Amino acid sequence: MRNLLYICLFISATIHSQESVDVALINSTDLNVDQIVSIDNFETFYYLKDNTIYKQNKNGTSINYSNYQLGEITTANTFNPLKINVFYQDFNMVVILDNRLAEIFKIDFNTIQPYKNISHVSTGFDNTLWMFNVDFQQLELYDYKTNKTRFSAVPVQSLVLDLESDFNYCWLLTENYLYQYNYFGSMISKIENTGFTEISKSNGHLILKKENTLYFKHKKKEDITPINLPKLLINQFLLTNETLYIYDLEKLHKYQLKIN
Template sequence: MKSLVYIIYFIAVLIGAQESVAISHTKSSTIIGDNIIGIDNFGTIFYTKGSTIYKKDKDTTISYNNLQLGKLTTVNSFNPLKINVFYQELNTVIILDNRLAEIFKIDFNTIDNYKNVSHISTGYDNTIWLFNQDTQLLEVFDYKTRSTKAQTFKPIDSPILDLESNYNYAYLLTEHELLVYNYFGSSVKTLKNEGYTEIAEVNEHLYFKKGDNLFYLAEDSKTIIPVKTNNILISQFFVTNETLYIYNDETLQEFQIKK
């Protein structure tokens, strides 16, 4: 009887190990840019070329650049009404509205409690998540009051690879672990990093990049499963709802995700 139980368990493990996420190609388009920032539910594309940010919809294309701040580090369009633009060399963040007009500038060199920032991402209301290199802590920073609302309790001593967030959680990918925090700075999940270098978050589900392979982690799961990308070259990827976008050499490929 015990042998039968073990056999059934072993088969179940094998079946679980073979589980994967399928995708089907829907269309391709050409975008002449360096990086795709994101695509919203209405098909509006945010991308960069050089140090200029572009927002392109069906009818118009608008742009933003700030030559005084130099090279762009990251742009986050999770909230298209408050787009975060980070210039790491000058330790500065610009907040743009949906017309790419400046509404806030945060120069961390001039605030009372100086912060040496390496990564930022969108937070709730008037906040951003930031990683402070001096303290090795992740913080929720209110850029209107110029104050820290919350921060993680323990320093993070592993090199940071990527930071994603939504209004409720921050997902910090280090060389050793994926660390998930709520907006109080409390740890809610920790998973070993099995060689992943980038992450994308959508509706609290995660996608990971490892070389030219993608993997998926459901919101309430600790099991990471592969996405069947069929050896597609992946320079950049991002996900909007149930659509996967892969960008290479000016070609943006669109796939429907089938879970």
């Protein structure tokens, strides 16, 4: 009986022990942009420079979009490359672009009813956006074609730090918790935030940043594990499948994540 207890304790300690996730450097390239938006599986590169969003193909050709009348671009989301959303928080507006970066829809939250004061925007399925409504302190799934809110979450009690989504899920990072919702609006997980400030996602996996360290959360596990990286400035990071990109304001570093 005592031996069985020791075995159980050993297994429990092994399961809950925190191991690091290793990476392998693929390459580092010089880069001078204001913000990386995304890099897809075909190495199409979206970035912001001088308040303009650029789409650069692997062969080097590029197109761009700008609308200086709307102020500074707050965020851009290219998860659905046929319906790219560009958020201008100062004017409380979102512009939807097609794959040629041509305008196909404008959403002015100042003029629609009911009025929405938005701080974060991310892509939803179909014609929807995940948005955080500051006035009500709640996450909303909004259909911009019908001007209807399909879902409103229970209000949160702490500052929202980041918002990420795909067609199936949405992750809301606040100072207190990391929430995950499905596209029906049901909260499926709630994890205490121990100091994380930013997130990036791919295929349900998450990368989280705490100070100048990155952590990995597997889509099927609750554990958040540190990533074993060399010392470098992490100005920006993003995940594409199992490829981790880190931008240090001078170079873009490309790593292969070794996920078990």
